[in-house]
Amino acid sequence: MFLQATVHPLPNPPEGMVKLFDRPGENIVFQTMATKTGMDWLEPTGRVLIAIAELLACLFLLIPYSRRFGAVLSFFILAGALTAHLMPDVLGREVPLAIGSSETDGGRLFALAIAMLAVSMLLIFVHPGKRRNPFR
Numbered sequence: 001m002f003l004q005a006t007v008h009p010l011p012n013p014p015e016g017m018v019k020l021f022d023r024p025g026e027n028i029v030f031q032t033m034a035t036k037t038g039m040d041w042l043e044p045t046g047r048v049l050i051a052i053a054e055l056l057a058c059l060f061l062l063i064p065y066s067r068r069f070g071a072v073l074s075f076f077i078l079a080g081a082l083t084a085h086l087m088p089d090v091l092g093r094e095v096p097l098a099i100g101s102s103e104t105d106g107g108r109l110f111a112l113a114i115a116m117l118a119v120s121m122l123l124i125f126v127h128p129g130k131r132r133n134p135f136r
Helices: 002-005 028-037 045-060 064-086 108-126
Strands: none
Touching: 028 045, 045 064, 045 108, 064 108
16 A cells, blocks of 8 residues: 555556655645644655655565564554544544545544554464474
């Protein structure tokens, strides 16, 4: 999901939903947060920083020896996302489908963040990590 939301490798990505390729002021989530909070640095600076962190989490998750670290990084990114979703003055549970639109996604992005946070937590505790020889 991080890779899809950051670079969207499929053809015809939806406008306002790709962190690294949206023009400044066009990303729906970060522009909404910047407008609601008055923190103009969220769009595009905050968006690009979060996108880089998400790409790093993807990289660490793909490498077996760093998978647990990638899960921890993913956990912190998603904890921040859930915090933003749970505060109506920042983002809210339902994200607009377009900038300035009253039509929302019905909480799908919020539900996806919860599911990914649960998977990250599961991976932190389930991933075997290094196996030690008990006879040394």
